[in-house]
Amino acid sequence: MTAPDRWREAAACAWPGVDPEAFYPLDLDPAGLAVTAARRICGACPVRGLCLADVMASEDPARRWGVIAGLTPEERTELHRDQLIPTRAAEVAA
Numbered sequence: 879m880t881a882p883d884r885w886r887e888a889a890a891c892a893w894p895g896v897d898p899e900a901f902y903p904l905d906l907d908p909a910g911l912a913v914t915a916a917r918r919i920c921g922a923c924p925v926r927g928l929c930l931a932d933v934m935a936s937e938d939p940a941r942r943w944g945v946i947a948g949l950t951p952e953e954r955t956e957l958h959r960d961q962l963i964p965t966r967a968a969e970v971a972a
Protein backbone atom coordinates (compact mmCIF):
# COMPACT_ATOMS: atom_id res chain seq x y z
CA MET A 879 0.00 0.00 0.00
CA THR A 880 1.18 3.49 -0.78
CA ALA A 881 2.24 5.53 2.25
CA PRO A 882 -0.19 8.41 2.90
CA ASP A 883 2.40 11.08 2.28
CA ARG A 884 3.83 9.50 -0.87
CA TRP A 885 0.80 8.60 -2.95
CA ARG A 886 1.30 11.56 -5.30
CA GLU A 887 4.50 9.95 -6.56
CA ALA A 888 2.37 7.28 -8.25
CA ALA A 889 -0.21 9.69 -9.66
CA ALA A 890 -0.97 9.24 -13.34
CA CYS A 891 -1.12 13.01 -13.77
CA ALA A 892 2.57 13.10 -12.88
CA TRP A 893 3.57 10.46 -15.40
CA PRO A 894 5.91 11.56 -18.19
CA GLY A 895 4.05 12.86 -21.20
CA VAL A 896 0.88 13.77 -19.31
CA ASP A 897 0.06 17.45 -19.68
CA PRO A 898 -1.05 18.91 -16.32
CA GLU A 899 -3.19 21.39 -18.24
CA ALA A 900 -5.38 18.48 -19.34
CA PHE A 901 -6.93 18.53 -15.86
CA TYR A 902 -7.91 22.19 -16.08
CA PRO A 903 -9.95 22.44 -19.28
CA LEU A 904 -11.86 25.61 -20.04
CA ASP A 905 -14.81 23.49 -21.12
CA LEU A 906 -16.01 21.51 -18.11
CA ASP A 907 -18.92 19.88 -19.93
CA PRO A 908 -18.98 16.46 -18.24
CA ALA A 909 -19.62 14.78 -21.59
CA GLY A 910 -17.14 16.91 -23.49
CA LEU A 911 -13.89 15.77 -25.04
CA ALA A 912 -11.68 17.70 -22.62
CA VAL A 913 -13.24 16.23 -19.50
CA THR A 914 -13.34 12.79 -21.07
CA ALA A 915 -9.61 12.98 -21.77
CA ALA A 916 -8.85 13.86 -18.15
CA ARG A 917 -11.20 11.16 -16.88
CA ARG A 918 -9.41 8.61 -19.01
CA ILE A 919 -6.11 9.41 -17.30
CA CYS A 920 -7.68 9.37 -13.84
CA GLY A 921 -9.33 6.09 -14.70
CA ALA A 922 -5.90 4.53 -15.15
CA CYS A 923 -4.47 6.14 -12.03
CA PRO A 924 -3.40 3.70 -9.30
CA VAL A 925 -4.02 6.24 -6.54
CA ARG A 926 -7.38 7.60 -7.60
CA GLY A 927 -9.05 6.63 -4.34
CA LEU A 928 -6.45 8.42 -2.27
CA CYS A 929 -6.66 11.41 -4.58
CA LEU A 930 -10.43 11.63 -4.17
CA ALA A 931 -10.24 11.30 -0.39
CA ASP A 932 -7.58 14.00 -0.29
CA VAL A 933 -9.41 16.49 -2.48
CA MET A 934 -12.71 16.02 -0.69
CA ALA A 935 -11.02 16.59 2.66
CA SER A 936 -8.96 19.58 1.65
CA GLU A 937 -10.59 21.41 -1.26
CA ASP A 938 -12.21 24.78 -0.61
CA PRO A 939 -15.82 24.27 -1.77
CA ALA A 940 -15.95 27.87 -3.01
CA ARG A 941 -12.91 27.40 -5.21
CA ARG A 942 -13.34 24.04 -6.90
CA TRP A 943 -11.74 23.87 -10.30
CA GLY A 944 -10.46 21.30 -12.72
CA VAL A 945 -10.95 17.58 -13.08
CA ILE A 946 -9.62 15.81 -10.01
CA ALA A 947 -9.94 12.10 -9.38
CA GLY A 948 -11.94 11.97 -12.59
CA LEU A 949 -14.63 14.32 -11.28
CA THR A 950 -15.59 17.80 -12.39
CA PRO A 951 -16.08 20.56 -9.80
CA GLU A 952 -19.85 20.12 -10.11
CA GLU A 953 -19.57 16.39 -9.49
CA ARG A 954 -17.41 16.98 -6.43
CA THR A 955 -19.95 19.51 -5.19
CA GLU A 956 -22.66 16.86 -5.57
CA LEU A 957 -20.55 14.37 -3.60
CA HIS A 958 -20.07 16.93 -0.88
CA ARG A 959 -23.75 17.94 -0.85
CA ASP A 960 -24.93 14.35 -0.73
CA GLN A 961 -22.42 13.68 2.05
CA LEU A 962 -20.79 10.94 0.03
CA ILE A 963 -17.42 12.21 1.06
CA PRO A 964 -14.83 9.47 1.36
CA THR A 965 -12.72 9.70 4.45
CA ARG A 966 -10.55 6.69 3.71
CA ALA A 967 -9.24 5.38 0.42
CA ALA A 968 -10.85 2.02 1.16
CA GLU A 969 -14.26 3.71 0.98
CA VAL A 970 -13.63 4.93 -2.52
CA ALA A 971 -14.44 2.87 -5.56
CA ALA A 972 -11.49 3.44 -7.85
Ligand code: SF4
Pocket residue numbers: 889890891892901919920921923924925926927929930945946947948
Ligand atom coordinates in the same frame (compact mmCIF):
# COMPACT_ATOMS: atom_id res chain seq x y z
S1 SF4 B 1 -6.89 10.44 -9.93
FE1 SF4 B 1 -5.94 12.26 -9.01
S2 SF4 B 1 -3.79 11.74 -8.82
FE2 SF4 B 1 -4.70 10.33 -10.29
S3 SF4 B 1 -4.44 11.22 -12.31
FE3 SF4 B 1 -6.42 11.90 -11.58
S4 SF4 B 1 -6.06 13.87 -10.59
FE4 SF4 B 1 -4.05 12.84 -10.79
